[in-house]
Amino acid sequence: MAATHYVARDRVHFTWDVRHEPAVEIESGDVVIVRTRDVSDDQITPASTTATLSTLDWKRVYPLAGPIGVRGARPGDTLAIEILDIHTEGWGWSAILPGLGLLADDFKEPYLRVFDLSDGDAAHFREDIAIPIEPFFGTMGVCPAGAVERPVMPPGTFGGNMDTRQLARGATLYLPVQVEGALFSCGDAHAAQGDGEVCVTGIEAPMYAALRLTLPHGPKIPAPQFLTPGPLVPRVNAGGWYGTTGVGGDVYRAAQDALRAMIAHLSTAYGLSGEDAYVLASLCVDLKISEIVDAGQYIVSALLPLAVFRNGARGAA
Structure with missing residues (x-):
C-alpha cells in the first residue's frame, strides 16, 4: 500500500545540486504532501509595498521544497508526477522587477500588486476584473546530471523553471531522471499566470x-512531457478572446510587439495604467505562435480572455 510523506515548509534549497540530502525518501507510487514558500522566500508579505522590492535579498529567491528521493530511480528512467491537489494559502503578489520581463526596456521602475485569494475562486484585479485562481508550480524538476550549485533558472531537459500553467490539479508531468534517486523538487507556485509570464511574475x-511520484514503465523521453485532464483554459475559454499580433523575422521581437499592442488595448479600452496593463497581461494573456512556416515573417498572437471582465468586453477603439 502506498505511503504518504510530508515535506515541511522549512525544508528548502536554492540551487540544483547532486549533494543535497533528500528531505524524504519514498517508494515509487507514494504520495508526498508539500507546503512551499512563495518565490521571494517570505520576503514579500500581504503588508508589502512597492518599496519592499528594493530590499529583496536575491540569494533567497526561488526556494524549492525537497529534494524528494525516489528509491530505485536511475538515469534514463522517467519520473511521473501527478498533481493530486494544490491550493493557495489565501494571498499572493505580482510585480514588475527592473531588468526582467519581456518588456524590460519599456518598464524600468518597480511595481507591486498584492492580492487577497481567500475566496479560493478569483483574484480581484479591479472591481470589474476577476482572474480565476488556477494554481500550479512554476518550477518542478529532477536534479540535473552533475549539478553543483546550479541556479534554479533557466529550465532544461530536467524540468525546472518551466512556468507551464497547464500543470494544474489533475495533470501529470513526466521528467527524464538524470541522477540516482531522481531528487525531485518543486516551488515557485503561481495562483494564476498567462502563457508567457510576460512581466516575469x-x-x-x-x-x-499533494503529489504522487511513480516510475512508470515506458520509453525514455528526451525532455519534459505532460498530460492534462481536460481543456487547457477551462474557466475562461467559453468567454471569447481579443487578440493582438506581432509580425516579423524574429519570434522574440514579434512577441514583444504583440504584447505592446495588447498593453495599448488594455489601457485604451479599459482605462488601465501601463503598469497595471503589463501585470494583467502577465496574469491572463496567452502568447501563441500563430505562424512559423513563412520564412522571415512569423506571427505571434497575444490572446486576452474576455471572461475576466465583469462589465463586458470591448473591441478596438
Missing part, C-alpha cells in the same frame, strides 16, 4: 500540494 503565492 504570475500571482506568486505560498502553496499546499
Whole structure:
C-alpha cells in the first residue's frame, strides 16, 4: 500500500545540486504532501509595498521544497508526477522587477500588486476584473546530471523553471531522471499566470500540494512531457478572446510587439495604467505562435480572455 510523506515548509534549497540530502525518501507510487514558500522566500508579505522590492535579498529567491528521493530511480528512467491537489494559502503578489520581463526596456521602475485569494475562486484585479485562481508550480524538476550549485533558472531537459500553467490539479508531468534517486523538487507556485509570464511574475503565492511520484514503465523521453485532464483554459475559454499580433523575422521581437499592442488595448479600452496593463497581461494573456512556416515573417498572437471582465468586453477603439 502506498505511503504518504510530508515535506515541511522549512525544508528548502536554492540551487540544483547532486549533494543535497533528500528531505524524504519514498517508494515509487507514494504520495508526498508539500507546503512551499512563495518565490521571494517570505520576503514579500500581504503588508508589502512597492518599496519592499528594493530590499529583496536575491540569494533567497526561488526556494524549492525537497529534494524528494525516489528509491530505485536511475538515469534514463522517467519520473511521473501527478498533481493530486494544490491550493493557495489565501494571498499572493505580482510585480514588475527592473531588468526582467519581456518588456524590460519599456518598464524600468518597480511595481507591486498584492492580492487577497481567500475566496479560493478569483483574484480581484479591479472591481470589474476577476482572474480565476488556477494554481500550479512554476518550477518542478529532477536534479540535473552533475549539478553543483546550479541556479534554479533557466529550465532544461530536467524540468525546472518551466512556468507551464497547464500543470494544474489533475495533470501529470513526466521528467527524464538524470541522477540516482531522481531528487525531485518543486516551488515557485503561481495562483494564476498567462502563457508567457510576460512581466516575469504570475500571482506568486505560498502553496499546499499533494503529489504522487511513480516510475512508470515506458520509453525514455528526451525532455519534459505532460498530460492534462481536460481543456487547457477551462474557466475562461467559453468567454471569447481579443487578440493582438506581432509580425516579423524574429519570434522574440514579434512577441514583444504583440504584447505592446495588447498593453495599448488594455489601457485604451479599459482605462488601465501601463503598469497595471503589463501585470494583467502577465496574469491572463496567452502568447501563441500563430505562424512559423513563412520564412522571415512569423506571427505571434497575444490572446486576452474576455471572461475576466465583469462589465463586458470591448473591441478596438
